[in-house]
Amino acid sequence: MSSYTAGSREAGRAPLPIDTARTNGENWWLQPLLTVILLTAFGIYATYRAFENTYFCYPWVAAGAMSISDAHRAVESATYLSPLFSPFIPISLSLGSYVVSPAFYILIFPGAFRITCYYYRKAYYRAFFWDPPACALAEPRAESRMKYTGERAFPFILQNLHRYAFYAAVVFIFILSYDAIRSFIFTGQDGRSHFGIHLGSLIFVLNVVLLACYTFGCHSWRHLIGGGIDCYSCSALSRTRYGLWQKVSFLNERHALFAWSSLFSVALVDVYVNLVARGLITDLSII
Ligand code: FES
Numbered sequence: 687m688s689s690y691t692a693g694s695r696e697a698g699r700a701p702l703p704i705d706t707a708r709t710n711g712e713n714w715w716l717q718p719l720l721t722v723i724l725l726t727a728f729g730i731y732a733t734y735r736a737f738e739n740t741y742f743c744y745p746w747v748a749a750g751a752m753s754i755s756d757a758h759r760a761v762e763s764a765t766y767l768s769p770l771f772s773p774f775i776p777i778s779l780s781l782g783s784y785v786v787s788p789a790f791y792i793l794i795f796p797g798a799f800r801i802t803c804y805y806y807r808k809a810y811y812r813a814f815f816w817d818p819p820a821c822a823l824a825e826p827r828a829e830s831r832m833k834y835t836g837e838r839a840f841p842f843i844l845q846n847l848h849r850y851a852f853y854a855a856v857v858f859i860f861i862l863s864y865d866a867i868r869s870f871i872f873t874g875q876d877g878r879s880h881f882g883i884h885l886g887s888l889i890f891v892l893n894v895v896l897l898a899c900y901t902f903g904c905h906s907w908r909h910l911i912g913g914g915i916d917c918y919s920c921s922a923l924s925r926t927r928y929g930l931w932q933k934v935s936f937l938n939e940r941h942a943l944f945a946w947s948s949l950f951s952v953a954l955v956d957v958y959v960n961l962v963a964r965g966l967i968t969d970l971s972i973i
Contacts, residue, residue, distance in 0.1 A: 714820040721813035728949055735770055735956060736789035742771040742956070744886070745873075746963035754778040754785070765872055766865075766886050766963075768956040769893065773861050799855040800949075802848035804905045805941050849906040859898050866890040885970040889958055893951040900944035903937030 708714065735742070740751045743764035752760065758776035761767055767774065771789050779786040800806050812819050837845045869890040872882045901907070912931025918924050937944065961967045 708822050714823060718809075718813035718816070718819045721809045724946070724949075725810060725813070728953060731953060732770060732789075732793060732956075735768075735960075736787045736793060739785075739787040739789065741960050741963040742768040742789075743774075744959050744963040744969070754788070757788075763873070764868075766869055766890065766955075766959045768959045769862055769865070769952050770956050772865050795851070795854040796858060798847075799851040799901075800945075802845045802851050803945065804848070805945050807845060809942075848904075849910075852901070852904050852906045855901045855904075859894065859901055862894045862897060866894045882971060883973040885972065886958055886962065888972075889951075889955055893948070893955045896944060896948040896951045899937050900941070900948040902934060903939075903941045903944055905938065905941075908934045908938050 740746075743757075743761045744766040745760070745764060747760050748756065754776050755778075758774060761771075761774040770793065773792065775788045775791045777786075777788065777791065811817055818824060837843055866887075869887040870881055870883060871879050872884070874880055908931065911934050912918075912927055915924055915927060918928035918931075958967075962969045
């Protein structure tokens with residue numbers, strides 16, 4: 687690789703005087719391209735569902751949209767509640783003629799958690815900003831980008847609030863665990879509740895497991911568990927923290943895997959609830 691231009695500390699970031707240091711012809715563009723496609727698709731889908739604001743729980747008792755109070759009653763007696771609408775907040779807020787979908791009160795929290803996630807930051811900085819798009823590649827029009835200040839100035843300095851988004855995400859794990867437990871309680875034709883296992887129940891459990899693996903593999907959590915300590919063997923507490931840190935590290939090493947799989951599972955649960963609520967598919971009964 688050619689050497690960097692001298693005096694870069696004073697001048698800002700050093701320009702890379704070649705287009706790439708890669709020599710193996712690797713398809714480096716594939717990963718950023720997939721990231722753009724998948725994040726854009728999920729963003730459009732979740733936004734569409736939030737605006738659509740219907741068929742988000744099962745059973746759904748009306749043909750189409752309901753008033754907020756009717757929807758609240760439906761959610762309270764439902765077996766399945768889409769994670770995009772959980773917890774359901776029955777606030778009727780209007781902006782002109784538009785009634786704000788309750789999904790928007792919720793999506794802001796998991797949305798902030800993912801947007802500020804260290805893994806996703808790497809992925810979307812590369813995919814959307816091309817800054818640079820992959821390792822050992824020059825930035826496009828690098829000279830015009832020398833004003834980039836990393837995460838030291840607004841708006842990217844807000845990424846440092848990730849730890850607080852993590853606290854909110856943990857609360858959501860408990861809420862979605864409750865929803866997963868509820869997915870095993872069905873109402874019979876006689877109006878009585880009974881235990882059952884349906885395909886939907888299994889999808890709900892899978893979703894909360896993947897979300898928990900993603901959330902508790904968080905770098906902030908790993909630091910809270912095992913950081914700021916000088917000796918891992920000096921006390922029972924520090925030994926316990928070391929053991930927990932190792933477990934968190936196991937998840938942390940697979941953070942990208944759980945980031946994507948949990949994103950897919952959230953979409954999968956919502957699609958499933960949507961389809962069974964519309965009567966387009968039957969919720970397969972296992973027990
Ligand atoms: Fe990814 Fe915290 S670093 S969720």
